[in-house]
Amino acid sequence: MRPQLSDSANLARVAAAVVSGGVENGSVALSIDDIERLLASGAARAVDDPRSGAAMPFTHLDHALQTASVLRAQFPEDPELAVAGLVHDIGHLLVGVGDAEHAEAGAAAVRVALGERVAGLVGLHVAAKRYLVARQVTYGVTLAADSVASLELQGGPMSPDEQDAYEQLPHARDALSLRRADEGGKVDGLVVGGLSDWMALVRRISVTLD
């Protein structure tokens, strides 16, 4: 049975479990309600430049909603991809999870609630940036300041061998779409609807897994 987590103390417990590998072991996972609360908490937190600590001109919730909206507009036939965009940085909202591991931590935390594909896309979004920077000269210049700063911490552009390995991974191509939308989801002041507008879709995707 899926663990139920109902308050901030329990969310902190989830964070600790993520860091210790508990989520990967299947012992704890975010419920849909936990995911909604975590994303909502992002309204009060600006995205930070990981190197300078400077606040970017958008919050974590702004970024989640904008990324999801870009994907919904570009791929209306693929609501799972948009939901992956909505939750792709949820690892940043887990206590004790650093930039270098936020993709894997986020993937582990949403896998039970949202399924293997959404989790896979979340887990690959940093690798997809490293791939795109290595393969497309023009992609690097589109990166926002926080992405440029985190790139170095995340391993920099992929080597040719790493690129070959990336291309063999499940969901690799869709993760590139998510990653491009990620950079498009960092617009100061752009309002694209609220979290509640997305939660029915999130719940629908979750139900289809049962």
Ligand SMILES: [Fe+2]
């Ligand atoms: Fe990220």
Ligand SMILES: [Fe+2]
């Ligand atoms: Fe992001």
